[in-house]
Amino acid sequence: MSGETIETREEGQRERADSVAVGVIATADNTDGALRTIHRALDRGHDVFVLQPGETESETVRFAKQFDVEIVRVQASGDLQRYKEELAIAASVKDYDAVIVPPPECERIVYDETLAAITENSIQVDAVTERDVEFSGETVVGIPAYNEAGSIGDVVREARAHADSVLVVDDGSADDTAAEARSAGAVVIEHERNQGYGQALKTLFDEAADRDVGSLVVIDADGQHDPSDISRLAGELESGDADLIIGSRFASNGDTNAPVYRRFGLWIVNTLTNLSMGVVRPRSRVQDTQSGFRAYDSDLLESLATDGEIGDRMSASTDILYHVHENQFKIKEVGTTIDYEVEDANSHNPISHGLTLVNNILKTVERQRPISTLGVPGFVSTVIGISFGYWCFSNFIASGSFPLGLAIISVFFTLTGIFSSFTGIILHALNQHLK
Incomplete structure (x- = not known):
C-alpha cells in the first residue's frame, strides 16, 4: 500500500473521529470500565459525553471531570433507551454527526466495525464490543x-x-x-x-x-x-x-x-x-x-x-x-x-x-473408582493382616513367646485394610446415590 493511500485513510479516520463522539452511561459499579472507555476514546480523538442519571454524583463522574468531557445530567429512570436518546440529543446540540454508546458494563469498543456501521441517518449508534464479534463457523x-x-x-x-x-x-x-x-x-x-x-x-x-x-x-x-x-x-x-x-x-x-x-x-x-x-x-x-x-x-x-x-x-x-x-x-x-x-x-x-x-x-x-482403588486394596491388606495374625498366633502356641513384631504388622495391615475397605464401600454407595 502506498504512503499516500495510508495518509488518506488516516486523514479520513481523523475526520470521522472529529464528527463522532462517544457517550458513556455512568453507573454505581462501572467506574473502572467507564474510565478505560473514556481514555481510549480520547486517545483516538473522539470527544466524550458522560451521562449521570439522578442528582447524586457518581464516582465515575467525579473521576471523569478530570478529563475534557461533557457531563449530561438527567433524572434517573432506569430506562437505558432514554439514556441513549439523551446522549444523542447532547451530541447533536454540539454538532456531532453521531454518538457511539457502549453498554453500561463498558466492554471494549471495536471502533473499526462500529464506525463502519454508522450511516447518514445514524445519530445514536450502539457500540460493537469485543464480545459482539461473531466467529460463527470459523x-x-x-x-x-x-x-x-x-x-x-x-x-x-x-x-x-x-x-x-x-x-x-x-x-x-x-x-x-x-x-x-x-x-x-x-x-x-x-x-x-x-x-x-x-x-x-x-x-x-x-x-x-x-x-x-x-x-x-x-x-x-x-x-x-x-x-x-x-x-x-x-x-x-x-x-x-x-x-x-x-x-x-x-x-x-x-x-x-x-x-x-x-x-x-x-x-x-x-x-x-x-x-x-x-x-x-x-x-x-x-x-x-x-x-x-x-x-x-x-x-x-x-x-x-x-x-x-x-x-x-x-x-x-x-x-x-x-x-x-x-x-x-x-x-x-x-x-x-x-x-x-x-x-x-x-x-x-x-x-x-x-x-x-x-x-x-x-x-x-x-472419587470415581473407590472400589478398585480403596476397596480391593483394602481387602488384600486385611487378608495380609489376618495371615500375619495367624502366623503370630501359631508362633506363640509353638514357642510360648509372643512375637511382638508380627503382632504389630498384623494389626497395622488389618486395621488399614478394614478402614480402606469400608471407605471404598461408603464412597461407592455415595456415588451411586448421587447418580
Missing part, C-alpha cells in the same frame, strides 16, 4: 495468556496466518499482554485478576460456545508451539474421526527438546492419567496428556462450557481428558513439535507442577 485460535507481552504479538500474528480469527484471554496480566495481542489483530477478553490457566481455558470454552465457532485450536502464548501445525490439527478435526485432536510430543512425527527430567515426569503423569481413566491397552492410551496444543470441535466445546468440574489451575488439562472420556467423545493425537528453548518459556516449577497433577489424579481416581 476456525478460531484460542490463547490463554498471563504476562506474555514479549511473545504474544508474534504468536498472534503467526496464528492468524493459519486460522480465521484469534481470541486471547488475558488472565489478569500486569504487563502489556492485552495491548500487544490487540495490536497484532486478536480479540481480547480480559480477566480483572489472575485466576489460573484452567479458568482462562474455561473462558475460552464459554466464549467459543457463545460465539458458535466451528472449531477452537488452543495454543500456548509463549511460542513453544509451532503455529504451522494449527491447520493440520484443524484439518484432522474436520475429517470427523475425533472430537478432540491433541498435538502430541510423543506421537508419530512428534518431537520435543524437553529435558530428561521433564520427559520422565511426563511419563509418570501420562501413565497415571491413563490408568485413572481405566485405559490399559496401548492403542487406547493418550500419549501426551499434558499437551496444551489441542483442537476442539463445536459439540465438545458446548459440553465443556457447561462442566463445572474443570479446575482453575494447571490440572485443567487432565480434567478435560476426564470429561472427554466420561462423555464418550473421541480423541486423536497427531505429532507436533514443542520447543522448550524459546525465550520466557513455561516457568512453572516441574516438581510442584507434577505433584499437583499427581495429587489431582489420585483424588479423581479415589
Whole structure:
C-alpha cells in the first residue's frame, strides 16, 4: 500500500473521529470500565459525553471531570433507551454527526466495525464490543495468556496466518499482554485478576460456545508451539474421526527438546492419567496428556462450557481428558513439535507442577473408582493382616513367646485394610446415590 493511500485513510479516520463522539452511561459499579472507555476514546480523538442519571454524583463522574468531557445530567429512570436518546440529543446540540454508546458494563469498543456501521441517518449508534464479534463457523485460535507481552504479538500474528480469527484471554496480566495481542489483530477478553490457566481455558470454552465457532485450536502464548501445525490439527478435526485432536510430543512425527527430567515426569503423569481413566491397552492410551496444543470441535466445546468440574489451575488439562472420556467423545493425537528453548518459556516449577497433577489424579481416581482403588486394596491388606495374625498366633502356641513384631504388622495391615475397605464401600454407595 502506498504512503499516500495510508495518509488518506488516516486523514479520513481523523475526520470521522472529529464528527463522532462517544457517550458513556455512568453507573454505581462501572467506574473502572467507564474510565478505560473514556481514555481510549480520547486517545483516538473522539470527544466524550458522560451521562449521570439522578442528582447524586457518581464516582465515575467525579473521576471523569478530570478529563475534557461533557457531563449530561438527567433524572434517573432506569430506562437505558432514554439514556441513549439523551446522549444523542447532547451530541447533536454540539454538532456531532453521531454518538457511539457502549453498554453500561463498558466492554471494549471495536471502533473499526462500529464506525463502519454508522450511516447518514445514524445519530445514536450502539457500540460493537469485543464480545459482539461473531466467529460463527470459523476456525478460531484460542490463547490463554498471563504476562506474555514479549511473545504474544508474534504468536498472534503467526496464528492468524493459519486460522480465521484469534481470541486471547488475558488472565489478569500486569504487563502489556492485552495491548500487544490487540495490536497484532486478536480479540481480547480480559480477566480483572489472575485466576489460573484452567479458568482462562474455561473462558475460552464459554466464549467459543457463545460465539458458535466451528472449531477452537488452543495454543500456548509463549511460542513453544509451532503455529504451522494449527491447520493440520484443524484439518484432522474436520475429517470427523475425533472430537478432540491433541498435538502430541510423543506421537508419530512428534518431537520435543524437553529435558530428561521433564520427559520422565511426563511419563509418570501420562501413565497415571491413563490408568485413572481405566485405559490399559496401548492403542487406547493418550500419549501426551499434558499437551496444551489441542483442537476442539463445536459439540465438545458446548459440553465443556457447561462442566463445572474443570479446575482453575494447571490440572485443567487432565480434567478435560476426564470429561472427554466420561462423555464418550473421541480423541486423536497427531505429532507436533514443542520447543522448550524459546525465550520466557513455561516457568512453572516441574516438581510442584507434577505433584499437583499427581495429587489431582489420585483424588479423581479415589472419587470415581473407590472400589478398585480403596476397596480391593483394602481387602488384600486385611487378608495380609489376618495371615500375619495367624502366623503370630501359631508362633506363640509353638514357642510360648509372643512375637511382638508380627503382632504389630498384623494389626497395622488389618486395621488399614478394614478402614480402606469400608471407605471404598461408603464412597461407592455415595456415588451411586448421587447418580
